[in-house]
Amino acid sequence: MxxxxxxxxxxxxxxxxxxxxxxxxxxxxxxxxxxxxxxxxxxxxxxxxxxxxxxxxxxxxxxxxxxxNKVSGKKIKEVSICVGMTCGLYGKEFYEELAKILEIDEDGISKDGNMLLTTKRCFGRCNKGPNISIDGEIYSMMTMSELKIRLGLK
Structure with missing residues (x-):
């Protein structure tokens, strides 16, 4: 550039x-x-x-x-999964499954470099969990299959 x-x-x-x-x-x-x-x-x-x-x-x-995410100039999708008290059980399972699928490194970056996977303590929507943020937009009551579809995964 x-x-x-x-x-x-x-x-x-x-x-x-x-x-x-x-x-x-x-x-x-x-x-x-x-x-x-x-x-x-x-x-x-x-x-x-x-x-x-x-x-x-x-x-x-x-x-x-x-x-x-902006150093290389390529946009990378940011995914944060709530692992707070209410979402915790589902959140941890979601994180572990995604981490395995995406082959996340120690910095939370997927093997292909297109996604950053992190956890958050709480999004303040505890009664609507599990909650996941994708590029800053929070999605509530997610299932793993819905999450995979939103992220373009199989």
Whole structure:
């Protein structure tokens, strides 16, 4: 992806106007808003302009799934399964079955790199469980077969 000079001027202005110039979360949110990805060259630019180490920016990106999913430029589906008190039993079973099907790695990324699988403690819909969030949209009273259909799995 070719990034134009105007973007870098706008990014530098944004960084300069921040009270905390090392607030990489705010800066990365700005980049995502403008580009919808976080290219390596932009990470280097941020490091140069803020004095942050590139590894520090990379660690922030790896910590937040919404950033991690945007480094390569390919959109990855985010699936969170409630494992709180009410959903817990079903949630754990759903998670384990999906983890096996998708061959999830230690970071929660599927083998094909198209899906991020995580657990959440509660979505606040306990009387409608089990609850699952797919790309931020919460689905209640899910069955495993419905979930597989929504995710395009067999």
């Amino acid at each position: 070719e990034i134009n000079k105007e973007f870098y001027i706008e990014l530098e202005k944004f960084i300069n106007e921040l009270k905390d110039k090392k607030n990489d979360v705010k800066i990365l949110n700005f980049v995502l808003e403008k580009l919808d990805i976080i290219p390596i060259e932009v990470q280097k630019f941020i490091a140069d302009k803020t004095g942050l180490l590139e590894i520090s920016i990379e660690n922030t990106i790896n910590f937040y799934p919404k950033f991690r």
